[in-house]
Amino acid sequence: MFSALLRPKSAGDLARLGVLLALAALILFGALRYDNFISPFNILSCLRYNSMFALIALGMCFVIITGGIDLSVGGVAALASVVSAFASPYGWAAGMAAGMAAGLAFGLLNGFMITGMRIQPFIATLAAMLASYGLALLLADNQSVSVSYDTAFTMIGQEDLLGFPIPAWIALFAFVIGWVFLERLPAGRHVLAVGDGEATALLMGLKVRRIVFFVYAASGLLAGLAGTILAAQFGAGQPTEGVGWELFAIxxxxxxxxxxxxxxxxxxxxxxxxxLLGMVFNVLNFENGLGWISLSAYWQSVIRGLFLLVVVILQARISARSPREAS
Structure with missing residues (x-):
């Protein structure tokens, strides 16, 4: 997945290479400044926690490639965590299936509203976000829903396999599938073609509505899986969790x-x-521990917003410069 990033051929490839360089620089900084930054415990804890964000970011990647947006992923994850917690007494498989089914249902709803009802993605997914949060609060009676510890449900979020967190294995498997789909299958090129221009894609004979419907369904499914991991990792369905997750994914x-x-x-x-974003917050936690700064968790949203603003500005400048360079 990363080999293509090391051979930049365009401004976009150069930007992606910059992410890897920034990530490497941040890891080096943390290793030199903080004790136990590169300890197995910190690395595995970071991977375990950020696996949820990785899953919703993967779904968001395909949605944004088509030129859309999905604001509902945080609410869908919260709802899936509640649903999976209720299903956890029936086993880990039932809990996972229930959470993913809840996510898929909202993904299908988003896809239908956007492709069938011709509602703009921003409005459709905003409505789905509000609906999913409301439904999660109704089902949970506005409180956390404890999972069953009599089954192996918590294994999904808390245990390791071959020395690696199970949530990280799940996220890695999803990303491998996503990479193969986008880079090696014709369907992946169809997704890119839709994002490049729906009119052109239609002239090419592509089923644009079906492709867009598919990516929103996949985004909902991955958000549901993230919600299942959330419930298993923290031992409870969290109807108020997920706020700002869509910003992290974007x-x-x-x-x-x-x-x-x-x-x-x-x-x-x-x-x-x-x-990179997960490592930034990890560095801030270590910095808090040193006592040099004292930032509350609310600063995470501020930092995410600043990251997004800076990168969008850089993207706009790179895009504006690329046509002139090509000419």
């Missing part, structure tokens, strides 16, 4: 070099963007 995708206008993107660079 920031990760855009930081990874995917254009908000669609038509270009990279699964590997999106993963690098997730790791």
């Amino acid at each position: 920031a990760s995708v855009v930081v990874g070099g995917t254009l908000l206008t669609g038509g270009a993107g990279s699964v590997g660079a999106t993963l690098a963007g997730v790791l």
Whole structure:
């Protein structure tokens, strides 16, 4: 996934390479400044926690490549965490299936509203976000829903496999599938073509509505899986969790070099963007521990917003410069 990023051929590739360099520089900085920054415990904890964000960022990557947006991923994840918690007494498989089904249902709803009812993605997914949060609060009676510890449900979020967190294995598997789909299958090129211009894609004979419907369904499914991991990792369904997750996902995708206008993107660079943002917050936590600064969790939203703003500005400048360079 990352090999293509090391051979920049365009301004977009150069931007993606910059994400890897920034990630490497941040890791080096943390290793030199903080004790235990590169300890197995910190690395695995960081991977375990950020696996949820990686999953929703993967779905968001495909949505943004088509030129759309999905604001509902945080609310869908919160709802899926509640649903999976209710299903957890029936086993880990039932809990996972229930959470993913809840996410897929909202993904299908988003896809139908956008392709069938011709509602703008921003409005459709905003409505789905409000509906999913409301439904999560109704089902949970405005409180956390404890999962069952009598089954192996918590294994999904808390245990390791071959020394690697199970949530990270799940996210890695999803990203491998996403990379193969986008880079090696004709369907991936069709997704890119839709983002490059729906009119052109229609002239090429592509089923644009079906492709757009598919990416929103996939985004909902991945958000549902992230919600399942959330419930398993923290031992409870969280109806009020997920606020700002859509911003983290968008920031990760855009930081990874995917254009908000669609038509270009990279699964590997999106993963690098997730790791970069996750590492930034990890560094801030260590800095808080040293006592030099004292930032509350609310600053995370501020930092995500600043990251998104800076990268969008850089993207706009690169896009404006590329045509002149080509000519």
